[in-house]
Amino acid sequence: MRFFLQRVAFYLFTAWAAITLNFFIPRLIPGDPVQALITKYQGQLSTKAIESLYVLFGIDKNGNVWSEYVEYWKQLFAGDLGLSFAFFPTPVSEVLSDSILWTLMLVGVTTILSFVIGTGLGVLAGWRRGSWTDGLLPVTTFFSSVPYFWLGIIAIYLLTGPDSFFPSGGGAEVGLVPAFDMYFIPSAIQHSLLPALTILISSVSGWILSMRNMMVTVSSEDYITVAHAKGLPERRVALGYAARNALLPNVSGFALSLGFIVGGTFLVEIVFSYPGIGFQLFQALGANDYPLMQGIFLIITISVLVANLLADVVYLFLDPRTRKEG
C-alpha cells in the first residue's frame, strides 16, 4: 500500500510538471490566434470585432504570466479548457469530447486486439520454436519496422478508389449523425476497417516478436525444465510457467501503448482524415489554436500517466517480487 501511495504521489508530481510545461509551451509559439482569425476572414472583421475577439480569447490583458498561470489552473479544475480558435466559438472540451470517442474506438480497440492476438501468436511461436512458425519471423520483423502511416498510404493507394468497398477517409458517410442506429454504425465500421487493419498489422508484429523472444528466453530457465520433469501437461508448462513469466515485460509495454492510444497514431488519422484527436491536433497546429493544442496535450499527458499507474498496479498483481513485504 505504501508503495502504491508513493507511486501516486510520483505521478501527481509528474502531472503537475507536465501541465505546467503545457501552459508555457504554446505561449512560446510565435503568432497569435486573433491574427490567424483575421487572416481566415480575410480582413472582413471590424476593429471593434477584433478588440472583442481579444477580450473573448482572454489575451487582452497584458497580465503577468503568474496570474495567467493561476487562472489556468482554476479553469482546469472547473473543466474549462477555453474556446477553440479554429472551431470558434466551440469550447475546447466539446471539440475534444467529439473527437476522443473516434480515437478511442479506433485505436483503443485495435491496440487491445493487437496485444491479445500478438501475445497469443508470440506464445505459440516461442513455444514451437524451430517449427514452421519461425518462417513468420522475417515477415513480422518487416511489418514491425514499417511505420503505420506508410502502410496506410499504401493501403489507400491499393485498396481505395471510386468503386472500392473501402472509403479512403473520414469517420463515417458524410451527412450521417453519430448515433447507435443501423445507418451510422455500419458506415462507421466500414470507414474504420482500413485504418484499423493498418494499425493492427504493423503493431501486432511487434507484440509477436517481443513475446516470442521472451518465451524463448524463459524456456531455458531452470523452472521450465523442472516443470517438464514434474510431468505436468504441456499446456500447463507452456501457459502457467513459460507464458506467465514471459508476459511480465510485455505488460509494461502494453500499458505504455495504452497511454499512446490517444497520442500515438496521429499520422494514421491524418492519412485517413479520421476525425479523431490526432487529426484535430493537426488542424489545431495549422490554425495556431493553442487552447485546443493545450487540451489535446493535457489529454495525452494524463492518459500516459494513468496508463503507467495502471501498469504499476497490474505489475503488483502479476509479479509477486514487486510486492514489498510488511
Added chain:
Amino acid sequence: MSAPVLEIKNLNVGYGLGDQGVRAVRDVNLTLHRGEVLGLAGESGSGKSTLAYGLTRLLAPPGVVTGGQVIYHPAEGEPYDVLGLSDERLRKFRWAETAIVFQGAMNSLNPVHKISVQLTDVLRAHEPKMSETSRLARAREMLKLVGIAADRMDAYPHQLSGGMRQRVMIGMALILQPQVVIMDEPTTALDVVMQRQILGQLIELRERLGFSVIFITHDLSLLVEFSDRIAIMYGGRIVEEAPAAAIYRDALHPYSKGLLGSFPALRGPRRELTGIPGSPPDLKGMPSGCSFHPRCPKAFDPCAGNIPVLGRPGTGDGRTRSVACWLHPTEEPVG
C-alpha cells in the same frame, strides 16, 4: 546386493548429429539398486549431468540420445525401457517414478507462483482424482518432512532462502513417492553447513521412505561420505565404479586417485595436496585410446592405442567393483 531399479545399458548421448555433433556420454553401463545411493563424480564436462538428463529424456535440443536402453523396474509389473515410452506415458512416468532435484536451487521454482501451487500442481497432473483439500494436506506434509513450517505454503520463492528453496525442491521431489531421485549437484549453490544439513536430511528420508538416489556432483568428498557406491566419469565414460569405501581407501584408476588427492582429509597424517595436471578433454577431439592418457602419470604403451573396457579387475575385492584402465586389465567386461 538388492534388486536393480534402474539399469542403464550402453547409453550414448550426444549434442547435435553428424559431423558437427559431439558425443557427451559414451557407452555407459550403470545399475542403480533398490534403496542405494549411487554417486556420480567427475570434472565439469565429463558428461554426468548429460547422463542424468539423457536418462530422463529431459535433454533440450540439440541434445539427443543416440543409443542404448534405460530399463526401469517399477515396484509392481514388468520392467520397461524409458527411452521407448510414448509422450503420454513418459509424462506419467516423470516425477511419479523418477524425480529430479536440479543444480540451480535459486531458479528451480517458478517465481510467480506460490509454493503451495507448485507443490499441488504435480498432484493435480498425476492424481487428478485427489481432492483439493487432500492435495494441500499432502503438500503441507511434505514441507514438514523437509523441515519447513507449514505457514510457508503461501510464500513466494523469492521470500525463501536458498537452503529453504532447495528443501522445498526435495519435498517436491518426494511428493509422489518416486522410487528414484536424481540429484544433480543439489547443493552447489549452498554453503557447506547447509550442504551437510540438507544431505543428512535426505539420507535420513531415504532410510524412512526407501527410495534410491543417483547423486551427481564434482565434490568427491561429499560422495565418499553420503553414497554407497561411486561411479567416476571421465570424457563421457565411466572409468571406475566401486563401493564408496573401496574408492576412498584404494582407488584403482589414476583419475580417481587424482580426484581423491585434490581435497584434504579431515583426519590422518598431513599430506601434500595434488591436482590433476592438464584440463578436461575437448569432446570434439577426444584423445585416442584411453581419453585420460595425455594427463595420466602412469600412462604406458597400450593407453594411447586402445580404449580400455570397463570390467572386473583381477584384484582381491574384484567382485564388487569395476574399472576401465590398462593397469588393471579385465577378463570380465561389464554390460
